[in-house]
Amino acid sequence: xxxxxxxxxxxxxxxxxxxxxEIDLSFTNASLFMVISSLAILIIFNxxxxxxxxxxxxxQLLSELSYTFVxxxxxxxxGSKAKPYFSxxxxxxxxxxxxxxxxxIPYSFTVxxxxxxxxxxxxxxxxxxxxxxxxxxxxGYLKLFVPSGVPAVLLPLIVVIEIISYLSRPIxxxxxxxxxxxxxxxxxxxxxGFVVSLGIVGGWLPLSFSVALTGLEILVxxxxxxxxxxxxxxxxxxxxxxxx
Amino acid sequence: xxxxxLLNIFYFSFCTVTVKSAEKGGMPQLDPEFWVSQIxxxxxxxxTLFLVLxxxxxxxxxxxxxxxxxxxxxxxETAEKQREQSEKNLKEFDEIILKSKNKAKEVMLxxxxxxxxxxxxxxxxxxxxxxxxxxxxEKEIIELKLSxxxxxxxxxxxxxxxVIKRLIGTDVNESSVSALVEEELKKLSRSTNGI
Numbered sequence: 001x002x003x004x005x006x007x008x009x010x011x012x013x014x015x016x017x018x019x020x021x022e023i024d025l026s027f028t029n030a031s032l033f034m035v036i037s038s039l040a041i042l043i044i045f046n047x048x049x050x051x052x053x054x055x056x057x058x059x060q061l062l063s064e065l066s067y068t069f070v071x072x073x074x075x076x077x078x079g080s081k082a083k084p085y086f087s088x089x090x091x092x093x094x095x096x097x098x099x100x101x102x103x104x105i106p107y108s109f110t111v112x113x114x115x116x117x118x119x120x121x122x123x124x125x126x127x128x129x130x131x132x133x134x135x136x137x138x139x140g141y142l143k144l145f146v147p148s149g150v151p152a153v154l155l156p157l158i159v160v161i162e163i164i165s166y167l168s169r170p171i172x173x174x175x176x177x178x179x180x181x182x183x184x185x186x187x188x189x190x191x192x193g194f195v196v197s198l199g200i201v202g203g204w205l206p207l208s209f210s211v212a213l214t215g216l217e218i219l220v221x222x223x224x225x226x227x228x229x230x231x232x233x234x235x236x237x238x239x240x241x242x243x244x
Numbered sequence: 245x246x247x248x249x250l251l252n253i254f255y256f257s258f259c260t261v262t263v264k265s266a267e268k269g270g271m272p273q274l275d276p277e278f279w280v281s282q283i284x285x286x287x288x289x290x291x292t293l294f295l296v297l298x299x300x301x302x303x304x305x306x307x308x309x310x311x312x313x314x315x316x317x318x319x320x321e322t323a324e325k326q327r328e329q330s331e332k333n334l335k336e337f338d339e340i341i342l343k344s345k346n347k348a349k350e351v352m353l354x355x356x357x358x359x360x361x362x363x364x365x366x367x368x369x370x371x372x373x374x375x376x377x378x379x380x381x382e383k384e385i386i387e388l389k390l391s392x393x394x395x396x397x398x399x400x401x402x403x404x405x406x407v408i409k410r411l412i413g414t415d416v417n418e419s420s421v422s423a424l425v426e427e428e429l430k431k432l433s434r435s436t437n438g439i
Contacts, residue, residue, distance in 0.1 A: 006270065011275075011277070011282070024280060024281055025280065025281050025284045026278070027281075027285070028285070030282050034286060034290070035285075038293040041293060042296055042301070049302075049304035050304070064305060067309065087294065087297060091297050094293075095293055113273070116279045117283075117286055120286055121286070182273065
């Protein structure tokens with residue numbers, strides 16, 4: 001095993017090379033963990049949805065609590081208009097959460113630690129939200145860049161800043177998740193390496209630190225999924241309820 | 245010279261090692277080799293996940309939740325209804341008990357009155373009977389009282405006549421004897437009354 005803390009982020013092919021023209025669509029370890037996460041979500045929630053007890057058992061409770069958790073999150077941040085987008089935000093939250101959590105298993109691969117994955121998700125959200133905004137408000141959606149109550153002198157500057165902040169949304173959204181996951185996993189790897197190199201005498205300190213870091217990383221894994229979902233809700237709120 | 249060669253060898257080997265590690269290392273995230281593949285598989289997995297969740301699983305969960313909510317509401321409603329019914333029943337029960345108590349009181353009062361009236365009737369009848377009896381007896385006593393002195397007188401005079409006949413051996417005038425006896429009796433009655 002390589003001691004390089006970045007080695008864990010390597011993507012490699014599993015199985016045969018799949019090429020369509022010049023484009024390489026091979027199944028990789030990243031694809032594997034995407035499939036595993038999706039399947040895990042589907043299996044758990046399917047089990048939870050199949051039971052119809054009035055008093056739920058554990059798996060039913062899990063799925064129902066997740067449902068109410070996400071639905072409450074959406075209604076709190078984006079209001080009742082965001083209800084049609086519930087399925088998407090739920091899927092998004094669960095996908096990111098499960099990818100993060102599966103990444104916590106040693107020797108597994110963290111899908112969300114790759115900027116391309118998070119960026120595609122964020123870009124999709126950004127484009128979708130922008131389209132929704134223009135559909136709901138027409139060109140009035142551009143009022144988003146003109147905050148009310150700003151002196152006319154400052155207005156050009158403010159509009160430019162607003163546009164830049166709007167355009168940087170997908171980048172901030174994707175980099176936040178990617179950087180958090182990558183940094184956490186790198187740090188864990190580094191401390192794990194310290195345990196090995198310091199040996200039985202000095203390894204205890206980094207080992208205990210590593211244990212604490214694991215707890216922290218699990219928290220971060222949940223928190224980043226939550227932040228990702230809630231920021232999506234906030235962007236959606238801007239698009240649905242235009243009031244600046 | 246040897247030193248320089250050794251240094252050179254060391255330097256080159258170090259360089260190659262660093263170059264190799266740099267090739268291996270860096271950030272694999274920024275290596276675009278598998279970007280398209282990742283985008284492709286992300287689209288497929290996330291797309292399927294979204295479709296299956298939104299078409300099959302989430303509606304069922306929301307249906308379950310809604311059903312539970314309705315069931316709970318229904319249960320609360322029926323519980324409320326039953327509570328009201330039981331309260332009503334309790335009231336009716338209380339009323340029935342009150343009514344029956346009142347009725348029992350009435351019945352008792354009526355029975356008492358009846359008994360009392362019968363008793364008084366019987367008592368009155370008894371009193372009347374007793375009174376009439378007493379009156380009869382008193383009459384008899386008065387009669388006896390009235391008749392007894394005469395009888396006593398006649399008996400006494402007869403007895404005195406007989407005694408005188410035996411003693412003297414001749415008849416004595418009856419009227420004088422009776423007058424004497426009467427006088428004596430009057431004295432006696434006076435003395436007895438005086439006592």
